[in-house]
Amino acid sequence: MAKALFQVRNLKKYFKTSRGVVHAVDDISFDIEEGKTLGIVGESGCGKSTTGRCLIRLIEPTSGQVFYRDQDICQLSRAEMKKLRKEMQIIFQDPYASLNPRKSVLQIIAEPLLYNKIMPGADKFAIEKRVLELMDKVGLAERLINTYPHELDGGRRQRIGIARALAMEPKFIVCDEPVSALDVSIQAQILNLLKELQRELSLTYVFITHDLSVVNHFSDDIIVMYLGQIVEKAPADELFENPLHPYTQALLSAILVPAVGANRDRIKLRGELTSPIDPPPVCRFAKRCNYYNQDCAAGVPPLLEITPGHFVACHRIKPGSNTLVEAN
Amino acid sequence: MGSEINDRTVQDNKELVLEVEDLIVHYVLQEETVEAVNGVSFSLERGKTIGLVGETGAGKTTTALAIMNLVPDPPGVIKNGTITVCGHKMLDLSANQLEKIRGKDVSMIFQDPMTSLNPVLTVGDQIAESVMLHENLSYSKAFKRAQEMLEMVGIPGTRATEYPHQFSGGMKQRVGIAIALACNPKLLLADEPTTALDVTIQAQVLDMIDDLKRELGTALVMITHDLGIVAKTCDLVAVMYAGRIVEYGTLEDVFDRTMHPYTEGLFNSLPDISNRKSQLQPIPGLMPDPTNLPRGCAFAPRCRYATAACREEQPSRREVSETHTVYCSAYDDPNFQIERTRGRGGNG
């Protein structure tokens, strides 16, 4: 197997608030293979966006290492980091908030070119030419070059965001819920575009979403997060065919399939997400778990490889077995 | 636009809770007019659920607000149409009469539970308010009812004295449902009730709406963009595009015997959970500008079957079966068939 592009080790991000310490990301480790897509799923507040931002150091992690091509980016100086920034970019969820409303499409896409001197000595003709190339690549018509974000619809704005990220000629892109604010028909357009770009430019993606059918469609490997921790990690096919963690099972069964009679049996979960503030050192999911018993109070369950490539963090699933131990 | 749909259901002698006939709603702004709803007709029997499906700007929410006669005016203008809720002609009533019907015969659940509850009133008071208004109960009795309603939606009655900010998103939406159901309405409008919620919470809330609806015999208009929710909750489906219904029928009609190219496009845009290698086939292009709708079929510019005629004239109405209607001129050619590629039926 090729060496992973990213190796994340014991990553933690805590936010201090006056009500306590929010454990937004709490000791997670994983690898990202070059040229693949890693999906991160979970519900709001599970730390998936924070993880994505820590990967490219938009947020300083509290502790842990993020190795990019064997270099711990958390140790880099500002100047060194600035060089690496070109290789790693991010696409945001909200195509309304992520574009500066006072800048035109030309200015937004040209900004990364100018600030990083990607085209040294280029005049404005060359810059504009490059911007037009990028616009063409993401499917924006040439005539939109002088428009402002508020004049455009969500799908086009998201294309601007993608073009801005591509301007840096990155190797790696964090896609933070890139389609959840979009309509179904536009969502499919953007997903297809992202896939095409990945093939064409051999990009590596981290794809963050709460939408399971989208992550299934888009990812090679999937991480399921719950309250700042990874509860399950597996190749996409494996995860969808054989989900092991009770939370993953519930999540998958909550998917509503657009077909008659397809949504009858569901695993019901009690309650709602608990607070990520100063969580007790037990399984975070225990309170809502349908398989809860006294074993579950024995500390935070470690993420263990149950079958090759399939990792689960649950006290009641032992390596080698393929189901919950004595599920009740 | 026809009202034939209604005639048929009347003949069946079922109890009609809602009839919307040829509704047209525009928003008249300074420089332009947004043509939000352009001739929508449908009806609903007691205890049934209809799904209004469509993307942003299809006119779903405006239709629901028109049913309540709550379209903000200005800029909203109801240009045409009749709306009958439990025998009341909503658009002809005085403000006074409307206040007696809203919350009693028909009520509504709103999309965003974060902003649709009043932050400075306790949730108990907000539920009790409509009980007091419509059933002339004393405050203490109404408050007791409010507590019962909270229990019914799965929140301890003791929390009735708390304020909305003390509840999580899912709980707030339950409160919204309790408010809507407090006076046992015959018709409930739910405007994207779970869009703002997490997946597992969404499932809880949908189940609850389903249970309560069955228990109370309420008819439900479910407004959503999510075909999964439609599949789970609805008996009838009306697919909307640019302010018009383009396909109308039972759940099975629309999902398994899809006729309209737009409906087909919606299905083809969705990732297939059972086959992750499948290709998405998005509908090309964008929703038309509602201030400047095309002369012919609004979907024609994005439709792969569109002919010159489609761009010139409004689509013809076609009754495929007793329950299934489609508005598409392509079917004027008897050999026409859409090529929906994705699996149908319960193979998901």
Added chain:
Amino acid sequence: MLRYVIRRLLWLIPVLLCVSLLIYVLMDLAPGTVIDSMITEQMTPEDIEKLRQEYDLDKPVIYRYVKYMWGFFHGDLGKSQVTGLSVWDSFISRFPATLKLSLVSVVFGAVLAIPIGIFAAQRAGTIWDNLTTGFTLIGTSMPSFWLGLLLLILFAYKIQLFPAGGYQGPSSYVLPAITSGLMMTAITARQTRSSMLEVLRADYLRTARAKGVPERLVIRRHALKNAWIPILTTIGMGLSRFLAGSAVIETVFSWPGIGRLTVEAVSQRDVTLACGCVIMTSILYVIILLIVDLLYAFVDPRIRGKYASGSRKRKVTA
């Protein structure tokens, strides 16, 4: 809640220390000293030097400040350098006049202004809204001393309905109260209108209407309750402004309040009296702002919740 009040009261201490230091040092820096007016031509340089020592003018300003504050915390604000009267007594004796005028104007303002603001907001864009907005705009654009003088010309000289000034009997209240009341009304009505407009757009009003709540209750129970905070702020600010800046109106109407006292003290370079007045007024000012803050909590349960847990919620990125 109690913890919050205590914390806010404790915060008063550094504020007052800094404010008094600022004022004292500034006044001390002003050209001329207290003893200037006491020096006569007959005095020898030794006499003057003795006088300087008596008033600690030979010592650094910080020494005088510490000495002043020492007295301050012992309830002694010193004596007026011009009249020789106790600063504390002068201030207290003048305070009721200002307080009465402020309260009258606040009540006046609130009673008139809130209905006007609601009226305008509900009819936003109509001729009624434009008229009231025009009226309130003119009100906020008028200097209060000018309005006061206009009222004097009309009611005291032309038709001689009310006395031109002074502080005797209810009729002497009328003109000063109308002056400050009208300013207050204009400001508060504007604020009420804009915060009502904000609230009228809110989703929860649609929820209330969908429940069948009659329109007047929608406004009274659902909208107004949410619009209260900015309105309260304006009224609180208005009250403190009148307490502090009443100098102008008090001068126009020869009203014996603290505002005029301060103006006189400052113009006569009466450093002790001026300092005492400014510092005392600042205390009042800060206390009123504190009361307004506490009223927020009374009006808005979200703020109450924040105080109860003693903390501010911060945005947490998911």
Added chain:
Amino acid sequence: MSTATDMLVSRKYAKRSGLAEIWYRLKTNKGAIAGFTIIVIILLITLYSILFIDFEEVTAMNAANRLQPPSLEHPFGTDDMGRDLFLRTLYGSRYSLLIGVGGVSISLIIGLILGSVAGYFGGLVDDLIMRFSDILASVPVFLMGMVIVTVLGQSLQNLIIAVGVTAIPEFTRITRSSVLVVRNQEFVEAANAIGMSNLAIIFTQVVPNGLSPIIVTVTSRIGAAIIEAAALSFLGFGIPVPHPEWGLLVSEGRNYIRTAPNLTYFPGLFIMITVFAFNILGDGLRDALDPKLKK
């Protein structure tokens, strides 16, 4: 794709910038137009007075002409020293405008720097700046102005400083809160991701987007500063005589309020109209810049 490099492709397409849209919306706002027109007229008056009215002309006494009622020759009448009030009032417009604009510039510049530093960096810097601003705000504005003028001495320049200093806390607070709103937007994060420096982010992303509430405050604050300065002058803390500042003119007129109320009417009316113009323009700007009203 175009290969011709003799013309920028972006020139081919019409450009309607954000500014153009704001101007458009301002144009449709009757109040804003009225305010703008009045301000232009006052500016023209000021220009006229600078070019054609001498200081001697408005300060020279003429006992024979004392306290004349308004007439064709003296449209506003004459004061107790026989000076033409009309000329004096026109001459006085420069002071009010200078005080308004100058005072607000002082508070704007200092408030903008303090507020954006506090808002962008947060933490200890934020705490220090905001506590300083709280303390400054704890002295009632009017008293602060009075003390400053007393300390620095009476002059136009010091009046401007007094009016400017008192508004610093307000501008600091407004700048900080609008910076905070913008700072948490995703486009600032996006700028971070393309490697922009903090300084560049503040000036190209944060400030331009947080400007609307500040512009509105500037406009209406000019009006408030004019009133404040006039009130200080009225009480004898303003520009020294014989400069015909409007507040001072009202104060002088007060002595003849029974016999010659015209001395009070006119200067006060000019203050009101000027302040009204700035206030109504501020209202119009607020509507034009409010994103919520965008459709």
